[in-house]
Amino acid sequence: MTLLGLDIGGTKLAAGVATIQGQVLARRRAPAWSARGPDAMITDLLAMARTAVAESGTRPAVVGVSIGGPLDPERGMIIGPPGLPGWNGVPLRDILERALGLPVAIDNDANAAAVAEWCWGHGQGLDNLLYVTVSTGVGGGVIVNSHLLRGVGCGAGEIGHMLVRPNGSVCACGGRGCLEAEASGTAIARKAREALLGYTREASRLWDLCGGQPETVTARHVSQAAREGDLLAASIWEDALDALATGLTNAICTLAPQRVIVGGGVASAGDIFFKPLRQLVAERVHIVPVYAIGIVPSAFGADHAGLMGAFAVALERL
Numbered sequence: 001m002t003l004l005g006l007d008i009g010g011t012k013l014a015a016g017v018a019t020i021q022g023q024v025l026a027r028r029r030a031p032a033w034s035a036r037g038p039d040a041m042i043t044d045l046l047a048m049a050r051t052a053v054a055e056s057g058t059r060p061a062v063v064g065v066s067i068g069g070p071l072d073p074e075r076g077m078i079i080g081p082p083g084l085p086g087w088n089g090v091p092l093r094d095i096l097e098r099a100l101g102l103p104v105a106i107d108n109d110a111n112a113a114a115v116a117e118w119c120w121g122h123g124q125g126l127d128n129l130l131y132v133t134v135s136t137g138v139g140g141g142v143i144v145n146s147h148l149l150r151g152v153g154c155g156a157g158e159i160g161h162m163l164v165r166p167n168g169s170v171c172a173c174g175g176r177g178c179l180e181a182e183a184s185g186t187a188i189a190r191k192a193r194e195a196l197l198g199y200t201r202e203a204s205r206l207w208d209l210c211g212g213q214p215e216t217v218t219a220r221h222v223s224q225a226a227r228e229g230d231l232l233a234a235s236i237w238e239d240a241l242d243a244l245a246t247g248l249t250n251a252i253c254t255l256a257p258q259r260v261i262v263g264g265g266v267a268s269a270g271d272i273f274f275k276p277l278r279q280l281v282a283e284r285v286h287i288v289p290v291y292a293i294g295i296v297p298s299a300f301g302a303d304h305a306g307l308m309g310a311f312a313v314a315l316e317r318l
Contacts, residue, residue, distance in 0.1 A: 114141025
């Protein structure tokens with residue numbers, strides 16, 4: 001028996017087929033070009049799905065979809081994700097079921113990744129865990145007593161919109177000082193672009209890494225320059241980690257999970273990300289035995305967590 005997984009993001013689309021044990025049999029990936037809107041993206045996704053199914057040589061029993069929220073998983077309705085223009089009110093489950101002739105389940109990408117880690121990744125054997133993705137945005141998924149915590153309006157786990165800096169940067173949700181607005185890859189890149197305007201080319205390595213075009217600077221450029229000792233990049237990087245540590249401290253003191261798993265493109269920076277983050281959290285958490293809580297990278301990396309999450313959504317539906 002196999003599962004068809006579909007991952008929809010602001011920058012990429014992915015489709016694949018896996019066994020119920022999480023073994024991937026076929027996989028396809030392509031740029032999302034999200035400015036085109038949902039119709040074109042869904043058309044591409046369906047073509048990728050059919051190709052993956054053909055390559056796997058199987059007939060999947062169910063389809064799982066991982067996509068950014070907000071959304072209504074009960075109705076399979078997408079409700080305006082900030083990174084997906086034009087997706088407000090898209091009945092995605094109904095569209096996919098008609099096109100593929102299979103039952104479809106849909107969930108928030110961070111929730112999906114949390115379940116994937118619990119099923120096949122670094123959360124195996126645990127009853128309670130917190131998954132956090134630090135990428136274009138910041139999202140979270142919570143497993144409590146071996147069940148995904150959904151909360152009112154399926155809003156549980158939205159760590160990205162936890163307030164960490166009162167009167168801080170404006171967030172896409174309309175708030176100020178949210179973790180996403182202070183520590184996401186988008187926020188890191190924005191702060192670097194703004195800061196570069198006050199620095200000469202000789203004063204920061206970031207100028208070289210972005211080819212002299214500040215508008216193209218990314219969080220990856222910032223982490224690389226910080227690793228090389230650039231003072232401006234290090235300051236921006238440390239500020240983002242400080243905000244993230246505040247968010248994790250609050251979440252750990254609230255949930256006391258057995259493990260915190262961090263994924264997403266920003267977390268793929270490695271030791272320059274995890275070493276200071278662990279230290280900051282250890283210094284700030286006093287009421288919970290933080291020494292017993294591991295803060296570890298995703299088992300699947302930034303490239304595959306979304307698709308593995310989609311497989312997990314399919315498995316739950318099955």
